Amino acid sequence: MVYYLMVCRSLTYAQRTAAALERVGITARILRSPKVIDREGCSHCVKIPERSLTAALVVLNRAGLAPKRIFLQAEDRGLREVGL
Amino acid sequence: MIYLDSAATTLQKPPAVARSMAWAVNRLASPGRGGHPAARRAAETAFACRQAAAGLFNLENPEEVVFTSSATHSLNIAIRSLVGPGDRVLISGWEHNAVTRPLHGLGAEVAVARASLFDRQAQLEAFAAGLAARPAAVVCTHVSNVFGFVLPVGEIAALCRQREVPLIVDASQSAGCLPVEPEQWGAAFVAMPGHKGLYGPQGTGLLLCGGGEARPLLEGGTGSASALQSMPDFLPDRLEAGTHNMPGIAGLLAGLRYVAGRGEKAILARERALLRQAVRGLRGLPGIRFFAAGAEDAQAGVLAFQVEGMDCEEAGEALAHRGIALRAGLHCAPLAHESAGTLEDGVVRASFSDFNTPAEVERFVWEVARLVRR
Numbered sequence: 001m002v003y004y005l006m007v008c009r010s011l012t013y014a015q016r017t018a019a020a021l022e023r024v025g026i027t028a029r030i031l032r033s034p035k036v037i038d039r040e041g042c043s044h045c046v047k048i049p050e051r052s053l054t055a056a057l058v059v060l061n062r063a064g065l066a067p068k069r070i071f072l073q074a075e076d077r078g079l080r081e082v083g084l
Numbered sequence: 085m086i087y088l089d090s091a092a093t094t095l096q097k098p099p100a101v102a103r104s105m106a107w108a109v110n111r112l113a114s115p116g117r118g119g120h121p122a123a124r125r126a127a128e129t130a131f132a133c134r135q136a137a138a139g140l141f142n143l144e145n146p147e148e149v150v151f152t153s154s155a156t157h158s159l160n161i162a163i164r165s166l167v168g169p170g171d172r173v174l175i176s177g178w179e180h181n182a183v184t185r186p187l188h189g190l191g192a193e194v195a196v197a198r199a200s201l202f203d204r205q206a207q208l209e210a211f212a213a214g215l216a217a218r219p220a221a222v223v224c225t226h227v228s229n230v231f232g233f234v235l236p237v238g239e240i241a242a243l244c245r246q247r248e249v250p251l252i253v254d255a256s257q258s259a260g261c262l263p264v265e266p267e268q269w270g271a272a273f274v275a276m277p278g279h280k281g282l283y284g285p286q287g288t289g290l291l292l293c294g295g296g297e298a299r300p301l302l303e304g305g306t307g308s309a310s311a312l313q314s315m316p317d318f319l320p321d322r323l324e325a326g327t328h329n330m331p332g333i334a335g336l337l338a339g340l341r342y343v344a345g346r347g348e349k350a351i352l353a354r355e356r357a358l359l360r361q362a363v364r365g366l367r368g369l370p371g372i373r374f375f376a377a378g379a380e381d382a383q384a385g386v387l388a389f390q391v392e393g394m395d396c397e398e399a400g401e402a403l404a405h406r407g408i409a410l411r412a413g414l415h416c417a418p419l420a421h422e423s424a425g426t427l428e429d430g431v432v433r434a435s436f437s438d439f440n441t442p443a444e445v446e447r448f449v450w451e452v453a454r455l456v457r458r
Contacts, residue, residue, distance in 0.1 A: 011115065
């Protein structure tokens with residue numbers, strides 16, 4: 001499966017983000033950001049299925065919850081940043 | 085024992101508070117510090133508590149809810165964020181040492197908006213006059229911890245907004261029984277304990293942050309931006325260094341849910357009914373001076389009194405021996421006593437919670453009557 005990881009500025013922000021997505025039926029899981037994408041050390045991200053990205057961005061934009069950065073996680077678990 | 089010292093801390097809690105704390109001790113690790121189930125459960129509990137507080141206080145954003153160890157801790161953060169040495173600060177004459185001592189420690193120039201006890205209009209006018217001098221900040225208690233005086237915080241907040249002076253509200257005695265509206269007030273900070281009217285455990289407090297610069301009182305690990313040596317610039321992490329008090333937060337969540345379920349209006353109505361009953365009872369007793377407002381909206385569930393010819397501590401002690409738990413002395417608020425003219429003698433304070441009953445108030449009055457007729 002391919003996923004998107006949305007990096008958030010804090011755990012609480014990630015929780016708000018996940019709650020906003022779950023409310024509209026988008027599966028969202030909070031996890032600690034992989035070290036390779038974590039510029040400042042220790043952050044949290046919200047993991048969503050690939051198919052949900054567009055809907056998720058619409059919901060988050062409406063809620064004023066912009067992710068800091070977004071990464072595509074490929075099936076081989078490799079990560080690639082996606083331009084916002 | 086009949087416990088009438090809820091202005092210090094509520095002792096009777098909803099049963100869910102102790103249950104939640106006991107559950108938390110072995111099941112909740114450190115929120116944000118790991119991906120394992122115990123850390124995730126802790127994160128979920130902390131977030132649920134922030135959401136419950138945000139819901140109760142009409143805050144849109146739970147990130148503005150900061151966990152502290154007490155209202156004193158919260159007030160210290162708020163005051164040190166806004167006030168520097170030599171800054172002029174306007175406060176009410178009913179403030180607790182949790183406000184006055186940090187201001188004194190900072191070397192601030194403190195101006196007091198003085199007004200008579202229970203005179204809300206005079207209090208408002210005193211703030212209006214004091215604001216003309218353009219203070220760096222206003223600090224105002226919502227309810228006096230000694231006399232239960234409900235200050236017109238909404239109107240004082242409006243004056244502060246007009247003058248663009250940041251406002252810190254001490255909601256220690258009002259959170260859980262009166263509407264606390266940080267966003268409507270436009271307050272820079274609202275501080276409160278978790279262990280009084282929110283029925284959480286001791287060791288918990290909240291600071292509601294309304295934007296603007298928040299200066300950390302403690303610096304250390306936050307589980308975020310760990311590679312940086314400065315504290316994160318985002319809330320709540322900026323103000324929450326160190327491991328969270330998860331049993332306390334779990335207990336506070338249960339307390340917040342109780343308050344939300346009961347409703348602040350219902351709790352206030354009960355406390356005021358008990359207050360009226362106590363006032364009626366004490367009114368008929370010789371040698372008792374009590375401090376009651378003429379208008380009901382000027383007083384919450386706190387009643388101060390003096391026993392003629394008896395030291396207040398002696399009266400408090402005598403009533404404690406008769407099974408009535410009260411607080412005597414200066415209540416860590418010498419300024420409030422100075423404002424009311426009771427600094428020399430102090431008072432005995434009865435304060436009510438949602439768990440007190442009319443039968444308890446009847447017994448309290450009866451024991452005071454026995455004391456004065458001895």
